[in-house]
Amino acid sequence: MSYYNAYGLVYKYPWLEGGREMFDPIVESESAEPLVDYYNRLFSDYFSIYPELYQKLLDVFIFALDKKESGIVLTDDKLNIILFYTVKTLLTAFDNRILDNHVANLLSKLYHKRLLQENPQDLVIISKKMGLPCHFDRKGKDFGGVIHHFWVEIHQYVPIAALLRDSNYQLINRMVQNGKVFLIKDHMARLLQEVARREIIPDHQGISGELLTLLKKINPISAIINEIAIIIEEKKYSQSPYEKTNVYENMVYVLYPPCIKFILNKATNGVNLTHSERLHIAFFYANTNHTVEETVDVFRTLPDFDEKIARYNIEFSRGIGGKGKKYSVYSCAKLKSIKLCKATDKEYGDPICAEGVYRKGHGDTKVPIKNPKDFVFWKNVEIQRKLQNIPKK
Amino acid sequence: MEKRRDSKKITKHTKEVTSLEDTTLELRKKFTLKYAELVKYFPKIPEIASREFAFLFWDRNYMIRHRGFTNPQHLLSELKNINPKHVYHSAALYKDPANKIMSEKGWMGCDFVVDIDADHMELSCQENHDYYICMKCDYVHREKVTKCQKCEGPIRKQIWLCDKCLEASKYEVIKLVDDFLPDFGFTKNDIDLNFSGHRGYHVHLRDKFIRTLSSEERRQMVDYITGTNFDPTDYLIYKSSNGYFIGTTIDDAGWKGRIARNFLKILTTHDSIDSFNKEYSKYNLDTKIKQILLNPDNRNQLIHQLTIKNQYWTIKELAKGSWKKIKEFLIQVSMCDIDVPVSIDTHRLIRVQGSIHGKTGFLVKPLNYYDMVNFEPFSDPIIFSTEKEACMKLEINTPICPEIRIKDIIYGPYKKHEQIEVPEAVAIFLTCKGVADLLSRGN
Ligand code: SF4
Numbered sequence: 001m002s003y004y005n006a007y008g009l010v011y012k013y014p015w016l017e018g019g020r021e022m023f024d025p026i027v028e029s030e031s032a033e034p035l036v037d038y039y040n041r042l043f044s045d046y047f048s049i050y051p052e053l054y055q056k057l058l059d060v061f062i063f064a065l066d067k068k069e070s071g072i073v074l075t076d077d078k079l080n081i082i083l084f085y086t087v088k089t090l091l092t093a094f095d096n097r098i099l100d101n102h103v104a105n106l107l108s109k110l111y112h113k114r115l116l117q118e119n120p121q122d123l124v125i126i127s128k129k130m131g132l133p134c135h136f137d138r139k140g141k142d143f144g145g146v147i148h149h150f151w152v153e154i155h156q157y158v159p160i161a162a163l164l165r166d167s168n169y170q171l172i173n174r175m176v177q178n179g180k181v182f183l184i185k186d187h188m189a190r191l192l193q194e195v196a197r198r199e200i201i202p203d204h205q206g207i208s209g210e211l212l213t214l215l216k217k218i219n220p221i222s223a224i225i226n227e228i229a230i231i232i233e234e235k236k237y238s239q240s241p242y243e244k245t246n247v248y249e250n251m252v253y254v255l256y257p258p259c260i261k262f263i264l265n266k267a268t269n270g271v272n273l274t275h276s277e278r279l280h281i282a283f284f285y286a287n288t289n290h291t292v293e294e295t296v297d298v299f300r301t302l303p304d305f306d307e308k309i310a311r312y313n314i315e316f317s318r319g320i321g322g323k324g325k326k327y328s329v330y331s332c333a334k335l336k337s338i339k340l341c342k343a344t345d346k347e348y349g350d351p352i353c354a355e356g357v358y359r360k361g362h363g364d365t366k367v368p369i370k371n372p373k374d375f376v377f378w379k380n381v382e383i384q385r386k387l388q389n390i391p392k393k
Numbered sequence: 394m395e396k397r398r399d400s401k402k403i404t405k406h407t408k409e410v411t412s413l414e415d416t417t418l419e420l421r422k423k424f425t426l427k428y429a430e431l432v433k434y435f436p437k438i439p440e441i442a443s444r445e446f447a448f449l450f451w452d453r454n455y456m457i458r459h460r461g462f463t464n465p466q467h468l469l470s471e472l473k474n475i476n477p478k479h480v481y482h483s484a485a486l487y488k489d490p491a492n493k494i495m496s497e498k499g500w501m502g503c504d505f506v507v508d509i510d511a512d513h514m515e516l517s518c519q520e521n522h523d524y525y526i527c528m529k530c531d532y533v534h535r536e537k538v539t540k541c542q543k544c545e546g547p548i549r550k551q552i553w554l555c556d557k558c559l560e561a562s563k564y565e566v567i568k569l570v571d572d573f574l575p576d577f578g579f580t581k582n583d584i585d586l587n588f589s590g591h592r593g594y595h596v597h598l599r600d601k602f603i604r605t606l607s608s609e610e611r612r613q614m615v616d617y618i619t620g621t622n623f624d625p626t627d628y629l630i631y632k633s634s635n636g637y638f639i640g641t642t643i644d645d646a647g648w649k650g651r652i653a654r655n656f657l658k659i660l661t662t663h664d665s666i667d668s669f670n671k672e673y674s675k676y677n678l679d680t681k682i683k684q685i686l687l688n689p690d691n692r693n694q695l696i697h698q699l700t701i702k703n704q705y706w707t708i709k710e711l712a713k714g715s716w717k718k719i720k721e722f723l724i725q726v727s728m729c730d731i732d733v734p735v736s737i738d739t740h741r742l743i744r745v746q747g748s749i750h751g752k753t754g755f756l757v758k759p760l761n762y763y764d765m766v767n768f769e770p771f772s773d774p775i776i777f778s779t780e781k782e783a784c785m786k787l788e789i790n791t792p793i794c795p796e797i798r799i800k801d802i803i804y805g806p807y808k809k810h811e812q813i814e815v816p817e818a819v820a821i822f823l824t825c826k827g828v829a830d831l832l833s834r835g836n
C-alpha cells in the first residue's frame with residue numbers, strides 16, 4: 001500500500017494513485033472470465049456491500065442536471081472510490097459533453113469544499129499528487145495586508161490558468177514574483193477543484209457504444225442508465241431557460257445577439273465565463289426584461305457558481321436593494337474593444353451585426369447597429385418582414 | 394553626436410541605367426560575397442538539427458520551406474549556394490523538421506519568442522517617414538488608404554526606419570527584460586537577444602518549461618506582458634466616502650506592485666510638466682491632472698505615501714474622475730508593446746541570427762543585454778562598406794525617399810529620378826528598400 005493510501009487520501013480523492021485499481025482490480029485478476037460476467041460480479045458485490053450506492057449514483061446525475069448546489073455527501077471510504085469511478089464509467093458510456101460538464105461541476109464543487117478543510121501540509125501532499133504541486137510557507141508573503149501562504153511555480157500555474165479562464169485567476173491578476181505565483185488557501189483549493197473537474201470528465205475515445213451495451217447487461221447499472229436517460233430526455237424539452245421566455249417583446253432564441261448567444265452556449269456547456277462576459281450577460285438581461293431568476297439560471301451551470309454571490313452581483317447590476325444605478329447594456333463598440341463581439345463569427349455571426357441595417361435617411365448605405373438591443377429590434381423586424389414577405393428595403 | 398549630411402549628387406546624366414533585374418542581380422552578388430565572409434563568424438543556432446529552415450529569394454516571390462540541416466556547416470554551405478534574400482528558422486523544434494506535412498513533423502516544443510518592432514507601435518515619427526504611395530500615379534498619401542485618393546490606383550506601403558523607431562523598440566525591450574521577465578523567473582542571462590535587422594529586436598526564451606507551453610498557455614504570459622485583461626477588482630478605485638484612492642504598494646507582487654513602482658519612478662524622475670511631457674506626452678494625461686500631481690507639495694506627499702508603502706493615496710484636489718485617468722495612465726505606461734501573434738504562435742518562423750536582412754542589408758546581430766543597451770542600430774549592424782571609395786551610383790525610383798542615417802552621416806531625403814552616388818552600405822539599403830535602382834556597380 002502506497003504512502004498516500006496510508007494517509008487514506010485516496011479514499012477522499014479517488015483519482016489519486018491507486019484509486020482506479022481499488023475500484024476495478026481486473027488487472028490483477030487472472031481468470032479468463034468474460035468481461036460481462038466479471039463486471040456483473042463486481043457490481044453486484046458493490047451494490048450489496050453498499051446498498052446506498054444506487055441512490056447516491058442517481059442523486060449525482062439528478063442533482064447535476066437540476067444544477068442544484070448540493071445534497072450529496074461524499075464519504076471517505078471505498079464507497080467514495082466506487083461512486084467516483086462508476087460515475088466516470090457512466091459518463092464515458094453516455095458520451096454527452098453537457099452531461100459531463102454538469103456532473104463534473106457538481107462533484108468538483110464538493111471536492112472543493114473538502115479541499116478547503118485540509119490542513120496546509122496535507123494540501124501540499126494532495127496538490128503534488130494531483131500534478132499541481134504547491135508549496136507552503138508558514139510565514140507567508142504579505143501583499144496588501146493579505147498573507148499568501150502558498151505558492152505554485154509559474155510553469156505549473158500557467159496551464160491551469162489557461163483552462164480556468166476566470167479573470168481573477170488569469171496570470172495578470174495574480175501575485176507573480178520570481179517565477180512563483182503566490183496564493184491563499186482558497187485560491188489553491190479552487191485551482192485543485194479545476195484539476196478534479198478534469199479528472200472526472202472522461203477522455204472519450206470512441207468506446208462509448210460498446211461500453212453502453214456492456215453496462216446495459218449489468219443488472220443494477222442498467223436500471224440506473226434507464227433512469228438517467230429519462231432525465232436527460234426530460235431536460236431536453238425544458239432545457240434552455242432562455243428559449244421559453246416571452247419577455248422583451250417575446251424574446252425567442254433567434255432574437256439574442258451573437259455576442260450573447262456565444263456566452264450562453266459557453267455557460268450551458270459549463271465553461272467558466274470571464275468577468276466581462278458575466279457583466280455583459282447581467283447588463284443585457286437586466287435591460288431586456290429578464291428576471292433575476294432567469295439571469296441566475298444562466299450562471300447556474302458554471303463551475304464556480306455560488307448562488308449568493310451570483311444573486312448579489314445580478315441585483316447589483318440592476319440597482320436593486322441599494323442606491324446603486326441600473327447599468328445599461330454594453331455598446332457594440334465597447335464589446336468590440338474587449339473582443340466579445342461575435343458579429344462575424346462562423347457559428348453565431350449575423351449580417352445585422354456584420355454589415356449593419358438600412359435605416360431611413362441613409363439611402364443605400366447600411367448603418368452599423370450601436371448596441372445589442374438594436375440587434376433584438378432589427379432581428380425582430382427581419383423576422384416580421386419575412387413573415388409578411390416584405391422585401392428588405 | 395555630430396551628424397553630417399552627405400551624398401554626392403550626380404549632375405551629368407549617366408548612361409549606365411540598369412534594369413531592375415540587374416539591380417537584383419547585383420544585390421544578390423553582394424549578399425553572396427558577404428555571406429562568404431560571414432560564415433566564419435556565424436553565431437551558433439541552438440538545436441539546429443531540430444529546426445525547420447525557410448528561405449525567400451531575390452527572383453521568386455514564394456518561400457522555400459521545410460528544409461532541415463543536421464549541422465551548421467551544412468547550413469552555411471547552403472547559404473553560399475542558394476544566395477537567399479531572407480533566412481528563417483522555426484522557433485519550434487521538431488523530430489523531423491524537413492517533413493513537408495506539418496502534422497508529421499513531430500512538434501517537440503517551441504521557443505518563446507518576443508518580437509518588439511516599431512511596425513506594430515504607433516509612433517509619431519511614422520507620420521514623417523511611412524507612406525502609402527499610388528503605384529499608378531505616384532500620389533503620396535500620409536494616412537492609410539486602400540486605393541489611391543486621386544486615381545483609385547493600387548497602393549504600396551513604403552515603410553522606413555529612424556532613430557526614434559529604434560529607440561522606441563529598445564525602450565520596450567528594456568522594459569520587457571528588466572521589468573517583466575524577472576516576474577517569470579528569468580534573468581538577463583536566460584535570454585537570447587538579437588537586432589531584427591530592421592525596426593526592432595527579438596528576444597528568445599529557450600527554457601525547457603516555456604518551450605512546452607501551448608498557444609493558450611503562452612497567451613497567459615503575453616497578456617501579462619501587454620497588460621491585457623488586467624482587472625483590478627478591489628484596488629485602483631476611489632473611495633468617495635473616505636476620500637482616498639485605494640492604490641497598491643511597491644512591495645506588492647505582479648501588476649499590483651508594478652503600478653506603484655512605476656508611479657513612484659515617474660514622480661521621482663519628473664518635477665515639472667516639461668520633463669514629464671518629454672517621456673509621457675503620448676499618453677494624453679490632462680494638463681490639469683499633471684499640474685496637481687507635480688505640484689511640489691502633492692508630489693512630495695505622494696512620494697512619501699508610496700515610499701512608506703501606504704496603499705491609500707490621497708491628494709485633496711483629486712477626485713474620482715481624475716484618479717480614474719491616473720489609473721488608466723499608469724496601466725498604459727506599465728504595458729509592454731510586443732507583437733502578440735509572434736509570441737503565441739507555436740510554429741512561427743523567425744529570422745536567423747547572423748543572417749542579412751533582405752530589406753536593409755543590415756546584419757541580424759546577436760546581442761547580450763548590455764550590448765543591446767548600448768547598441769547603435771544605424772552603425773553596429775552595418776556590414777557593407779561605408780567608405781567613399783566604395784561608392785555606387787543610383788537613381789531614386791520613388792516619389793518620396795526620406796532621409797536615412799548610416800553611421801553618423803545622414804543621406805537624403807531624395808526625390809524621384811534624382812541620381813546619387815553613395816557608399817555601398819547606403820546603396821544596398823536604398824536598393825533593398827526598393828526605392829532606388831543601380832546605375833553602376835561601384836568597386
Ligand atoms: S455587433 Fe453588437 S450585438 Fe452584434 S455581436 Fe457585435 S457586439 Fe454583439
Ligand SMILES: [Zn+2]
Pocket residue numbers: 527528529530531532541542543544545546
Ligand atoms: Zn493614383
Ligand SMILES: [Zn+2]
Pocket residue numbers: 516518519522553554555556557558559
Ligand atoms: Zn521612425
